[in-house]
Amino acid sequence: MLEPTRLLLVDDHAVVREGYRRLLETRAELRIVGEAATARDALDAFRRLAPDVLVLDLGLPDMGGVELIRRLLQREPGARILVFTMHREPLFATQALRAGAQGYVTKSSPPEVLVQAVLQVAAGRPFISPDLAPELALALVDRPRAPLADLAPREFEILRLLLEGLDPEEIGRRLSLSAKTVRNCHYQIKSKLGVRSDIELTRLAMAHGLV
The missing domain is CATH 1.10.10.10 (Winged helix-like DNA-binding domain superfamily/Winged helix DNA-binding domain)
Incomplete structure (x- = not known):
């Protein structure tokens, strides 16, 4: 039997973390091993727990999520990071992906999209939520570069x-x-x-x- 994918949740709102903890824990192949409310706590928790996937909100009270992605990958180049955020602007997605995130999902997405994204990133595959993918593609290809x-x-x-x-x-x-x-x-x-x-x-x- 395969070991479950180990997840670390990083969001500064405890109620939000509890909501998607319950969602993700409905899947037998996923297990939450830790939570953090700040970037610095996330860096410490990642070092201690070595999760398979970090599920990260960009809006943290100390350093922002983009900077956290950059620092985490400096320390752990193999880290797999999925951004789960309210920001739908392609600029935020572009910066997060450029910093090294493997996936980007908006909080307006249906619950099953988050589960799918976690599984894809855990498998080493990139994932962009469907509600953002067309807009991001246009921003990267068809429009003048911002x-x-x-x-x-x-x-x-x-x-x-x-x-x-x-x-x-x-x-x-x-x-x-x-x-x-x-x-x-x-x-x-x-x-x-x-x-x-x-x-x-x-x-x-x-x-x-x-x-």
């Missing part, structure tokens, strides 16, 4: 925190960076996007669904 899509995952994460109104010191604490590094990255982001001020930066982010 400027924000050119940002590296860490730049994207810093921009997201800047747009939340955090100062460089707080962003540095969350991402374990110096405030100087954050300020330099802030300048590089504006330069890469071709904007001269934070007002222009915010307008660009709003136009592409990041705000």
Whole structure:
């Protein structure tokens, strides 16, 4: 008999975690081995538990999910990560997949889609939820490339925190960076996007669904 696929759930809302824990545990081939509410707890839990698949929400209270994906794969290159999030914008999916996630499912998907996605990612196959796949394909192929899509995952994460109104010191604490590094990255982001001020930066982010 095959061993069940071991899952680690990462979401900062306990009620949400409980909901999809119950869903996933209805399948005999799946077993929840741990939960985490923050990125730092997730890194520690992954090291201790070595799950087969990490099911991850992008909206975490310390560092964001995209940065967590990047750091986790630096430590564990073979980690299999499925993003399960409310964000339907192709930009978030693009950044998560570029950082190394193998799957991306929106929380508006039917429950069976999450189960299917977990099984596919556990088997080493990529998975994009059907409600997002056509839009993501258009964003990647048929439309002009969005400027924000050119940002590296860490730049994207810093921009997201800047747009939340955090100062460089707080962003540095969350991402374990110096405030100087954050300020330099802030300048590089504006330069890469071709904007001269934070007002222009915010307008660009709003136009592409990041705000």
